[in-house]
Amino acid sequence: MSIQFIKTLNESTFLDPMNNFAPKTVVSEIRYDPLTGQISRIFPFRKFILHRHDWTPFVEESKQKFCPFCPGILDKATPKFPVNIAPEGRIRMGNATVIPNLNPYEKYASLVVMSSQHYIPMEEIDVNLIAxxxxxxxxxxxxVIATDPEEARYLSIGWNYMPYAGGSLIHPHLQVLAGKEPSNYDKQLIRASENYLTKHKSNYWTDLINSEINNGDRYVGQTGQVHWLCAFAPRHIGDVMGILPGKQTIVDITDDDLNDLAAGLCKVIRYYNQNNIVSFNAALFFTSNxxxxxxxxxxxxxxxxxxxLVxxxxxxxxxxxxxxxxxxLPETIAQELKKAF
Ligand SMILES: [Zn+2]
Known part of the structure; x- marks a missing residue:
């Protein structure tokens, strides 16, 4: 089943101060998310320029201040899990350490301190770090699912890289959540995916991949089993999705999948870096059985x-x-990003 990509173009007219107040018409777009129907707006800044931003002063300042995630401090300053979750206190895997969030905003809220390195510039983010x-x-x-399957039903892993994205600490870390209910947006995705399946007897995500491959406007490429595309109705600038069709719960995800997801993310992050997009949010979405x-x-x-201005x-x-x-425009980004895949 092919997906419908619906948008409306709005023409706005004003008298242009840059051209002796002659009438000028500017076009903006309203796009509808093909799954949820949610509106996304495309502003008509066709020559929008992002300037290079140097994080060095922020990073230097942060090094002078207290960082709870730096080696030698983490063991003293961060909490440990109760024994039913982690008898060893903190979960260590490779260079990553999982700790409870001191300020939980969900029943199960933890942080993954991704590395012992205080600051990882975009160009040094690699597959191994992410995977x-x-x-x-x-x-x-x-x-937590094994300990409390009733309360740990909906899960997410999120990443706020650097302060523009809400990252409160420079030291790279992920936000990991599990709770009884999905977030507002996750709930929309889950319900709309179910409704689509009921209505069309077909999986939305597989249909989306096939539709984007066929039209070629926003399809970016593949890393292993993961298909990458620019979102038709973006949630913000440079909105890119990596979809793993046929899998929906965390037990479905293999080590190869993690490497494939990380490989694509690295390519997108490299593209951001080359285009002066110096901060980002990312999330991994799952659902339950x-x-x-x-x-x-x-x-x-x-x-x-x-x-x-900041x-x-x-x-x-x-x-x-x-x-x-x-x-x-997602279509412009897709054409550029494609070269990296
Ligand atoms: Zn640090």
Whole structure:
């Protein structure tokens, strides 16, 4: 079944101060997410330029301050898990350490300190760092599911890289959550995927991959079993999804899948870095066995500031109206990103 990609073009007219107040018409787009129907807006800044941002002063300042995740401090300053979750206190896998979040915002909330290295510049983020950190996060999730299957039903792994993306500490870390209910957005995805399956007797995510391969507008490429594409209705700039069709729970995910997901993320992060997108949010989405029609996927969006003012890229449109927006066309990004895959 092929997916419908629906958008409307709005023409706005004003008298242009740059051209002697002659009438000028500008086109913006409203796009509808093909699964949830949620609106996403494409602003008409066709020549939007992101300026290079140097994190060095932030990083230097952070080194002078207290960092609970740095070697020698982590063991003294971070909490340990109760014995039913981790008798060893903290879960260590390769260079990653999983610890409880001191400020939990879900029943099961932990952090994966991804490395002993305080600052990892974008160009040094590699497959092993990401795959190993995800592996450590999944290991924690498997333990809480085994301990408390009733309360640890919905899971997520998230990443806020650097302060523009809400990263409170420079030291790279993931956010790992498990709770009784999915987040608002996860709930939308799960319900809409189930409705799609019921209505069309077909899996939305597989149909999305096939539709994007056929039209070629936003399909980026493949790493192993993972298919990468730019979202038709972006949640923010540079919105890229890596979809693992046919898999939906954390027990379905293999070590090869983790490496494939990490390999694609590294390519996207490298692209961000080359295009002055210096910060990002990412999340790995799963669902439980009882929900049908889903597919495990990772999603990554760029975060930026409005240079030279240190302005936020989150406005009333996202906060008050739940309308995501972007200034970069997904089709343009897909054509560029394709070269890396
Ligand atoms: Zn540190």
């Amino acid at each position: 190993n950190s995800f592996r450590a996060g999944l290991n924690y999730l498997q333990r 009882e929900n049908k029609g889903f597919a495990i996927h990772v999603r990554i969006v760029g975060r930026f500031t409005i240079f030279p 302005g936020s890229d989150i406005t009333h449109m996202q906060i008050m109206h739940d309308d995501p927006w972007t200034v970069l």
